[in-house]
Amino acid sequence: MDKLSTRAETEKIARLLGRDPGEFAFLAQLPAEDVRRLREQTVAALYDNAPEMLDRIARATKLVPAGVAAAISQKALGPRLAAAVAGRLEPSRAADIIDKLPVAFTAESCAHLDPRRIAGIVANLDEGLLVRVSVALAERGDHLTMGRFVGHLRDSVLIRVLPQVSDEVVLRTGYAMDAPERLPHIIELMGDDRLEKVVASAADGLWPQALAIASAVTGEQRTRIATLAARRPPAQLDGLVRTVAEQDLWESLLPVVAVLSDEDRRTVAVLPALRDPEVLAGVVPAVVATALWPEFLPLFDLLPEESRKTVADAAGGLPDADLDALAREVDKRDLWELVLPLVELMDDGAKERIFMLPAFQDRAG
Template identity: 75%
Template sequence: MDKLRGRAETLKIAHLLDIEPHALTFLQGLPVDDVRRFRAQTVAALFDRAPDMLDRIAAATKLVPSGVAAAISQKALGPRLAAAVAGRLDPARAADIIEKLPVTFTAESCAHLDPRRIEGIVGRLDENLVVRIAVALAERGDHLTMGRFVGHLSDAALRRILPQIDDATVLRTGYVIDAPERLGHIIDLLGEERLASIIASAPASGLWPEALAVAGMVPGSRRARIASLTAAQPRDHLDTLVLTVADQDLWESLLPLVALLSEEERRTVAELPSLRDTDVLAGVVRAVAATTLWAEFLPLVDALPADSRKTVADTAGTLPTPDLDALAREVDKQNLWDLVMPLVELMDDDAKTRIFMLPAFQDQPET
């Protein structure tokens, strides 16, 4: 999940700075919590050191009716400056002015509003207006701004908004949501049929990474629902998922979902043509070794066809000794030997010797 969360955080920072995301790719190699803190510092640097002029304009708006202030915002300030001034106002006053502005102007301004001010303002807006603004943002394709707002919307507003935006927009918005703790509840509001439709839209839209990120952010049973609905997709759709994961090295996001599947669902995944590709299988073994996701991976291996299991065994047998030792210790810790020993039996004699000469075995207490 860290890789996908890191991408999302980088997109948000690029949006704040109004630069292309590729200029910040170096951030994606950093711990995601550090990048998130950097984003918070970026917000503070951008909005806490605003020119005194903004405070003077904000003070002046208190002297005129909200309708006049709205006209000044639209005609004289423009969306960016109007948003900057709104961020210096009391939330109730800002909401009064926003309600007098055209929805299209407000939607454009939202992208420039101090993210820390959103909750206070949105909670004071009329629900009908909130719905219209959200739909306008969707029409503009401004998923990053929607991601800032959606966590602060009421259930009543969400129930009206969700049917009016397409599946790809829901995925893109969920990927960059600023309040991921709300995702589980939003998924409940979607319902089973719409959730299945959203998952089915991922391959055609090229949004498997976004779908994986959303699944990784939702808790418990909801994540299992997403995993099952994904496993029920047509085989060619699932193949694009595996190939996307292999190409972008996203196994740490996919394997925990596979581990939630029933035995029958795992068998469906294991029989995919993409998981007969030796390069794909070798790549996933190396990724699992790097992330120590053996407990999530081994049940899938057990369901693979014989030739695919042989590829996994051969690749595992050539892993560096520290990786093999980490495998042995993890397997022993979680008592997964019944899944590992059939793989060891498929290895050649040199690999078997390496396995049983590992420090993990030498460290076993004498009986």
């Protein structure tokens, strides 16, 4: 999930700074955890050194009724400044004022609220208002802001919100969640029928978001998502593989394919995309870089013969260090039965190189 997580974190930083995500393309090579920490530092830099004027305004709002403070926020401050002031108030007071504001104004302000203040404010807001604001955010297409909030919403709110938002919104918000550990619970709240519709919607250009969600869950839930994806029409499934190849997302796809049944994995293996030499050329470097041989080899075994030969030639052309790492990983996981068909398809020169590797010499010794 690392590449997709890094991408999501980069988009969040760009939103915080009001810039185009493309300006932060240099972050793509960093681990997601590092980019997440950078986002947290960005939040602190933006909100911890707020002008003293905001504290004066916040103190002034305590002297007037919540309705008056709401009117001032709407007429005099505007969404951005109102959100900044709300971040300086006690959560209960901020909630009292928000309750008096139009939903559209609140939804627009949410994008500017200090993310660290969200949990406290949400805990003090009326359930009905949270539902209305969530739906308004969905209608605005503000998935990044929804991603900040959804992890703090009560089950009773989520159960009411989910039927009112599109499958696309669910995918985009799940991808952008600041609290991905909440995803498994939200998926359970959705139910099987809705999950199937959400996965189906990924074919409309949202396969990366679906892969990010599948990578964030484990066990039976990952298997459910993987199976639903594998049973989409072949043209849609082929589109998934080509998207993965174009964006180099093999590290996200292969662990998902690995949990499929043999029958569903066979469906993936015979896709037209996995007969395309250009697509297959990217698989081996990705598997080497991520040490995903245990996840890839069962799929390799089911590929058409010409595809297996293409993969074998690519593997045989790897540098000695990468081949040795492959051999040691195979030995550690006891995958020799799966890897030998790969070696058998290599040319004689590649076979000789492999058998002379330190890993093979150590094993022979």
